[in-house]
Amino acid sequence: MDDLSPSLVTRITGVIHKQIASRQLSLGARLPSIRSLAEAQGVSKSTVVDAYDRLVAEGVITSRRGSGYFVAAPTAPLALSDIGPALDRQIDPLWLSRQSLETPDDYLKPGCGWLPPSWMPEDDIRRALRAVARNPKSNLVEYATPLGHLPLRQILSRRLGELDITVAPQQIMLVDSATQAIELLCRFLLKPGDTVLVDDPCYFNFLAKLRAHGVKVVGVARTAHGPDMAAFSAALEAHKPRLYITNTALHNPTGTTLSPLMAHRLLKLAEAHDLTIIEDDIYADFEPEPSARLTAFDGFERVIYVGGFSKTLSASMRCGYICVRGDWIDALIDLKIATIFSSHQLPAELVCAVISDGHYRKHVELIRQKLAALRGRTVESFERMGFKIGVVPQAGMFLWCELPGGRDASELAKRALAEKIVLAPGNAFSLSQSASGFLRFNIAQSQDGRVFEFLKRALG
Incomplete structure (x- = not known):
């Protein structure tokens, strides 16, 4: 040529x-x-x-x-789909989110990351709405204070104590979601060209978010008890990362939970390499008994804790929070004001009302019971079809399943979408693109018989 x-x-x-x-x-x-x-x-x-x-x-x-x-030309608007490898849209993290959010109600969504609407406490939320509307002290028209609604921060301080996390209300900043919390922290901690470690696989929106910040992302294999420590140590030596983002408990997508031994090893490595860790604990309330938390061991020296209520209370009533060391809070307040000015006051008051009246604890206990009742029989159904499940989580909604016969998950997802079923192929979660034979299933969203009928036909 x-x-x-x-x-x-x-x-x-x-x-x-x-x-x-x-x-x-x-x-x-x-x-x-x-x-x-x-x-x-x-x-x-x-x-x-x-x-x-x-x-x-x-x-x-x-x-x-x-x-x-x-x-010479002005920089074009940022198009995340143009950054990084040219992925098939069925395994693109952003497209997977759009399929879950945009498809009509008649689509089945065993690959989505939230509970069915019927599982959520809508009556409690309506009752809280009425209570907040009647309360003359409710702030319905003004901006929230920079840290956010104090009564909710006080409740969060007490609740986190149950996880052995000691944090004062003035170290807690309310934001509109855990996603916004991580976005704010990326702005706070990172500059273009920095290196960030993630689990491989990990929550797919971590990958999209970090790509938008122009940083180098390095994946570390996730094991049943946390990140592969040998690979983690090697990545620290080779890449000098600034940050590590992870779910320590009920990891998305694998459902695994960090062991106390791995937590101590991880923190020792972080200290030796001056690594900051964001602990995204959005699934905390799914655990019947609290597992190890990095923040509890670390005491906010180098771990930042993030949480929220979209998974257990309402995805529409957005409310999240950041817990951070005291000497960082003023700088975070300044950044919050500069970027989003103020978080929403009304959702914070509603969350506070739902938690305060005692209904929230009963609600999350009912969720745990429902998931526990479904988990065993759902695992059996998948295993009968030849799926391999390396780790069966003790709690939470996710199952990380390996397809039988070396099948390609993205091809299966294409076929499923044509039949109004949204699946979550493994490579959407994998930086190394090494999970082509895996699917993440949400057991609460996988109970419709049409899901299993499709899988039996497709795999038969």
Whole structure:
């Protein structure tokens, strides 16, 4: 093939377009020299010259005599789907979320990450709405204070004590969700080019969020008891990460829980390598008995704790929180004001009302009982079809299942979607793309017989 073929030139222009779109090259940035780009891409210098000429003609870059080529066009709006590997949309984390959120009510959603609406305490929420509306002290029109509704922060302080986490109300900041909490913390802790460790597999939105922040993401294999410690230690030595984000309890998607021994080893490594950890504990209330928490052992020296109520109370009444060391709280307040100004007051008052009247504890206990009743028979149903489940969680809603016969989960998900069933293929959760044979199932959303009928036909 001739070196100046349109395909090679188009490939080079595509590389530059992608680097600009992903913020690797910003307005005014100098492009690689013709020689260096030719060597990096394995093409001739004339191919690069032709590609640069085309980009100049498009107005994307400009040439300065004796200085080289520079980005001339304003940076395009960030398109997360253009950053990172070109994934099939069935295993793209953002597309998986959109399928779960946008598909009509007649779709079955065994791959989604929340409980059925019928499981949620709608009567309690309506009762709380009436109570808040009648209370003359309720704040229905003003901005919330920077830390958020004090009575709820006081309740959270007491509740976290049950997990052996000692935190004062003034160390707790309310936000609109656990997702927003992690977004705020990424802004607080990271700059483009930093390295962040995640579990592999991990909650897929961690990957999308970190990609948007322009950081390098390194995955560490998740075992039954936490991250693979040898791989974790090697990643610390090789990549000098700034941050590690994890679910220690009822990990998403595997359902595994960090053991106390692994927690101590992890914190020793974090101290030795000056690593900060975000402990996302959004599933805490699904546990009948509390397991080990990094924050409880660490005392907020290098662990930040995040929680919320979307999984157990209401995904519509958004309310989350951040618990952090005392000397960081003022800087976080400033960042919160600069980026979101104020969190929503009304959801915080509603959550406070539901928790305060005693109904919330009864509600989460009922959820635990329902999930426990479903877990055993759902595992048996999957195993009869040939699925392998390495770890059967003691609590929570997720099962991490390996398909029989080396089947590809993304192909199965395509077929399922055509039959109005939303599945969650493993590679949506895997940075290394090593989970093509896995599916994450939500046992509460997998009870419709049509799910098992489809799987039997597809795997038969």
